[in-house]
Each structure stands twice: as structure tokens, then as C-alpha cells.
Amino acid sequence: MNAKRVLVAYGSRHGSTAGIADEIGKALRGDGIDAVVLPADEVTDVSDYDGVVLGGALYAGRWNGKARRCARRNADQLRRRPVWFFSSGPVDSTAEQHDIPPTPGVARRMKKIGAREHVTFGGAVTAETPGRIARSMVHHGKGGDFRDPARIQAWAHHIGKEVGTTP
Ligand SMILES: Cc1cc2nc3c(=O)[nH]c(=O)nc-3n(C[C@H](O)[C@H](O)[C@H](O)COP(=O)(O)O)c2cc1C
Incomplete structure (x- = not known):
């Protein structure tokens, strides 16, 4: 039997959501799934995939525009296969402490x-993150990398299991 194919698409401004997508891709490949990781704005066709994971960074309470447009552009094909969404944002430990629901x-x-599902992962704002707000957050001790590899991998393996049992 051919390996199942899963697309992991991400909308990221400064790279930390891309890092989460890479981590998901790596974990899925460890489960024997042919996982392809792509920026959301490069996704033009999802019909080759048995499942799709789509994630976006949160900025001012909204999902990254590239992730939004990817979902809209591919809606017809997404409707026909299992899809999982994730958001990345909180620059503190709240995402680890309780479930943060998707934005409206x-x-x-x-x-x-x-x-099928949505999960919110912690995000990252570090000294390398460009922009005035990011700089000010780091300056006031409000930055940090709150991505939790173990939690991301666990979620990916859960998806791997579901894709593996989808006919
Ligand atoms: C200007 C700015 C606005 C942000 N707004 C939110 C927000 O509304 N909600 C949230 O959870 N995180 C927010 N964040 C945190 C980002 O979502 C976090 O840094 C994320 O990891 C960024 O992902 P990216 O590096 O892939 O762009 C904000 C960060 C910045 C710099």
C-alpha cells in the first residue's frame, strides 16, 4: 500500500509558525506518512493529499492572512478530506495551561x-523578531519562545493515527 500523503501548510510572518509546521511534518514522517510542508500562499491544489493540516499565526486577534486565503481558495477540496487547523500565538504559557479556542x-x-479539530500552540517573540511591538515586548521582558515541541509532536502523532486509519 502507498504511504498516505499529508500537506502541512502554514501562514507565518516571522518564521515561528513555520517551525511548528516543520515539527509536525517531521513527526508525521516518523509515522510513515509522506508529509509535505509548504507556506500557505504556495498551496494551489490539495487534491493530491489524504489530509491537510493548516496553521496560522495570530496577529491582533486574527489568523494570518495567508492561512485565511489558503482555506478560502481551497475550500471545495478541503471539504472532501480530513482537515486539522492550528493557531500559534500566546507568548506565555496559557496555551499549555488550557485549551484556547479558535478565533471566531x-x-x-x-x-x-x-x-476536524483546532489547537492553539504557544508562539514566539524573540530578539530576532522584527518590528516595533516585538522589540518593545522583548525589552519589557514579555518575549520568549513558548512553542512546546512535545505537545506539537503529540498532536502530530494523533493526526498520523487518524490519517492512517482513514480509508
Ligand atoms: C504585533 C504582534 C501582534 C500579535 N498579536 C497576537 C494576538 O492577537 N494573539 C496571540 O495569541 N498572539 C499574538 N502575537 C504573538 C504571535 O502570534 C507570535 O509571535 C507568533 O509566534 C508569530 O508567528 P510567526 O513568527 O509565524 O509570524 C502577536 C505578536 C506581534 C509581534
Whole structure:
């Protein structure tokens, strides 16, 4: 039997959501799944995939535009396969402490395409993150990398298991 193919697409401004997508891709490949990781704005066709993971960074309470447009552009094909969404954002440990629901826009999009699940992962703002707000956050001790590789991998393996048992 051919390996299942999963697309992991991400909308990232400064790279930390891309890092989460890479981690998911690596874990899925460890489960024997042919995982392809792509920036969301490069996704033009998802019909080759048995499942799709789509993630976006949160900025000012909204999902990254590239992830939003990817979901909209591919809605018809996404509706026909299992889809999982994730968001990355909180620059503190809240995402590890309790489940953070999707923004209303993401929840609407999930409903439209019948996405199975959503999870929020902690994000990152470091001295390398460009921009005035990021600089000010780091300056005031409010930065840090709150991505939790173990939690990301566990979620990916859970997806791997579901894809593996989807006919
Ligand atoms: C200007 C700015 C606005 C942000 N707004 C939010 C927000 O509304 N909610 C949230 O959870 N995180 C917010 N964050 C944190 C980012 O989502 C976090 O840094 C994320 O890891 C960025 O992902 P990226 O590096 O892939 O762009 C914000 C960060 C910046 C710099």
C-alpha cells in the first residue's frame, strides 16, 4: 500500500509558525506518512493529499492572512478530506495551561470546510523578531519562545493515527 500523503501548510510572518509546521511534518514522517510542508500562499491544489493540516499565526486577534486565503481558495477540496487547523500565538504559557479556542473567523472557516479539530500552540517573540511591538515586548521582558515541541509532536502523532486509519 502507498504511504498516505499529508500537506502541512502554514501562514507565518516571522518564521515561528513555520517551525511548528516543520515539527509536525517531521513527526508525521516518523509515522510513515509522506508529509509535505509548504507556506500557505504556495498551496494551489490539495487534491493530491489524504489530509491537510493548516496553521496560522495570530496577529491582533486574527489568523494570518495567508492561512485565511489558503482555506478560502481551497475550500471545495478541503471539504472532501480530513482537515486539522492550528493557531500559534500566546507568548506565555496559557496555551499549555488550557485549551484556547479558535478565533471566531477561524471557527467559521472550520465549520464551512468541516475541519476536524483546532489547537492553539504557544508562539514566539524573540530578539530576532522584527518590528516595533516585538522589540518593545522583548525589552519589557514579555518575549520568549513558548512553542512546546512535545505537545506539537503529540498532536502530530494523533493526526498520523487518524490519517492512517482513514480509508
Ligand atoms: C504585533 C504582534 C501582534 C500579535 N498579536 C497576537 C494576538 O492577537 N494573539 C496571540 O495569541 N498572539 C499574538 N502575537 C504573538 C504571535 O502570534 C507570535 O509571535 C507568533 O509566534 C508569530 O508567528 P510567526 O513568527 O509565524 O509570524 C502577536 C505578536 C506581534 C509581534
